[in-house]
Amino acid sequence: MINKHVSSAAEAVRDVFDGATVMVSGFGEAGSPIELIHALIDQGATDLTVVSNNTGSGEVGLAALLKAGRVSKVICSFPRTANSTVFPDLYRSGKTELELVPQGTLAERIRAGGAGIPGFYTPAAVGTPLADGKESRQFDGQEYILEHGLKADFALIKGQVADTHGNVIYNKTARNFGPPMAMAANVSIVQAIQVVEPGEIDPEVVVTPGIFVDRVVEIANPVHESVLVAEGVSYP
Amino acid sequence: MINKHVSSAAEAVRDVFDGATVMVSGFGEAGSPIELIHALIDQGATDLTVVSNNTGSGEVGLAALLKAGRVSKVICSFPRTANSTVFPDLYRSGKTELELVPQGTLAERIRAGGAGIPGFYTPAAVGTPLADGKESRQFDGQEYILEHGLKADFALIKGQVADTHGNVIYNKTARNFGPPMAMAANVSIVQAIQVVEPGEIDPEVVVTPGIFVDRVVEIANPVHESVLVAEGVSYP
């Protein structure tokens, strides 16, 4: 009997430890596991390194985790939003470090981390400031830089439907970073609108196979970040 | 209007040229695009480099292409079967060259080729004869070897259902090398049991997005390699 179903978001993030590296899925609000992030704020872990494409909106979700002072470093491709000053303030005051990574390099570094590939060469960022200090070499007369696989202690991911073996399907463009992050984290935690029994997801359409997922929690009615931001909510 | 549907296997492989590198999907008979291979035999292109996990069974499909003397080199992980002497005879007589690649390295080299990654590091084969002559380096105290992305001029792939935009879904373990090969070839050709209109495949379950596919051909009742071998068929 295998059952990865846990009873609550709080239970799902119980063992995130101070200093952990945490990957957080989402591109904007699509795929952002906001209930898991809020549970992590409540749980209290601090000095986190967060790997995520963005840094959140308003003062909820990822922005709230940052605002609570729990994040010492973000690895990110686009830490700016029109409606949040949380990260900019932390960055300018030197409280949160930023490792800026081109979006495709970020996605591939995460996949590589999950696939046991410690390094790979990419043409992205060659000749730009983001290549500073990086090894480069030529293949077939073209220049590439060496990038390193990225792993994490935990991943917080938003899915649509998960089964108790950890198989996951996603909703539209909410898929984004979920599948590679599930691969790259030691403990991958998925919140889904529905948790079902094994066999209820067709094996042909599984996007993230259960081997990459450690815990699933049902959040039947997830809040939308944009709604909370419009309402001026500040978590907690 | 976009329509990648071509009328026949012969039409689909019309422009495979002498000296081309051709990726061929399949693991054993599962996913082997046998009608496309037979059309390629009829078409006559020769001096081919074939990238495939195996070298075929009996004297049909890939084994028949080899037997017809069209293949000067195979890049392959497991070129032995219980019921074929075609490749062993060619190899021993020096007529066909073999580049032996561990199966996972082969899959990843193909994906890398398709993903614009010219090189990556893998732990597989370190310290074995298959690492001879390859660059190695350490990451975190572990040794890895450098492997190169692999591309092809053509890929011959067996799918289950394809639409006229080139989106493809597969049947069970016939999926195997199809998706990475579709990415890595300049011209990717898919035979499917059914070719449907755009919109008939749910965008959530597409396995190979149409951008990776150039031609689809409907082969409604593909033959099974094992049946042909049992019947002693020798193509053509």
Add this chain to the structure above:
Amino acid sequence: MSEQTQISGWTREEMAKRLAQDIHNGSYVNLGIGIPELVAKYVPEGRTLIYHTENGLLGMGPSPETGSGDPELINAGKRQVTANPGAAFFHHADSFAMIRGGHIDLCVLGAMQVSKNGDLANWSTGAPDAIPAVGGAMDLVAGVKSVYVITQHCTKHGEPKLVESCTFPLTGCKVIDRIYTDLAVIDVTDKGFQLVELSPGIDFDYVQSKTGAEILQIPNT
């Protein structure tokens, strides 16, 4: 009124329309945020393009009708979109495999500066207090087959955006193929900027005067 203000060139809409004429039927296209997005409105009749948005969708359609959208069906600009028949969803690693692997035919981007050898700067002014943010621009310019820039010819302050060499931090080196501005269509060639077409009512000397590097005239044939 000075002579300057009478010279208008193409509007943003006309620039987008002009660019749209140059995209082949069946192309896979990634449109950046801003003016590039306008291009989709002007694709000539009879041509079908397939739009890629790097957050994980091929076959992106127009904005949904008000109230019918899904906050998890968005484009790279984080605005709600739709999915056309024949669309496919995929994850970010696969999406950038499409980009880096050269599978996207064309990408259209805005620019802060483009140099005569095709370097692009479009992500940072390099100001010390700016929050650096790059997104997918560096991957796009490095991987997509053809990269077009669509931009006003000069900055709001009248400074040339087409320059000898970029002073802002680069997005990519030797990556731009063609530039569409309010004044002209200009190719980036081995010899530098090459005029392709002037906006109606704009003469060559005027374009050259607004450009920070030499532009080669269309050769007489």
Add this chain to the structure above:
Amino acid sequence: MSEQTQISGWTREEMAKRLAQDIHNGSYVNLGIGIPELVAKYVPEGRTLIYHTENGLLGMGPSPETGSGDPELINAGKRQVTANPGAAFFHHADSFAMIRGGHIDLCVLGAMQVSKNGDLANWSTGAPDAIPAVGGAMDLVAGVKSVYVITQHCTKHGEPKLVESCTFPLTGCKVIDRIYTDLAVIDVTDKGFQLVELSPGIDFDYVQSKTGAEILQIPNT
């Protein structure tokens, strides 16, 4: 009859049964072709294992009933199998990401030779006329968390398979964690071969005499 023939040790089935006891509930397991495949038959009641087959299936089930199989639902040995509830299909690059990335808990393989430092040789005799074929073995031993060997203690010709150092071409270096033979269960440790358990009726000296390197006795505690 010589004394030799009376010493029988575990049968293949018993070896598989012994190994199966050591696999934890919920493990993701890849079983090689041959004796390793037998392990699935002997998993103790109450434990659920999820079987990975590197050609693209997690949640592999037993062989189908005759006539009900699909020639495209096969295992790495190219034999028809079934898919259990909760299964998932995926392509080869994803499948070997699972292997290389350390997601599979255990892999069980046959062996031609295992050296006392855990080197494995199981893919080639190195004979000049052999057709080299490696499949996924090198990826499995390099990536899977624990790698067990299940094998007869000696070759058909009575030569030790557990040796000082392998003479056949290697599959991987320092990759084997534990060995299950007809005579004993033996760990590979930093100090070399370490006895874990003897087959009933087999004594230590006999196992040592059939082994090409020193075996450390179980320490008295």
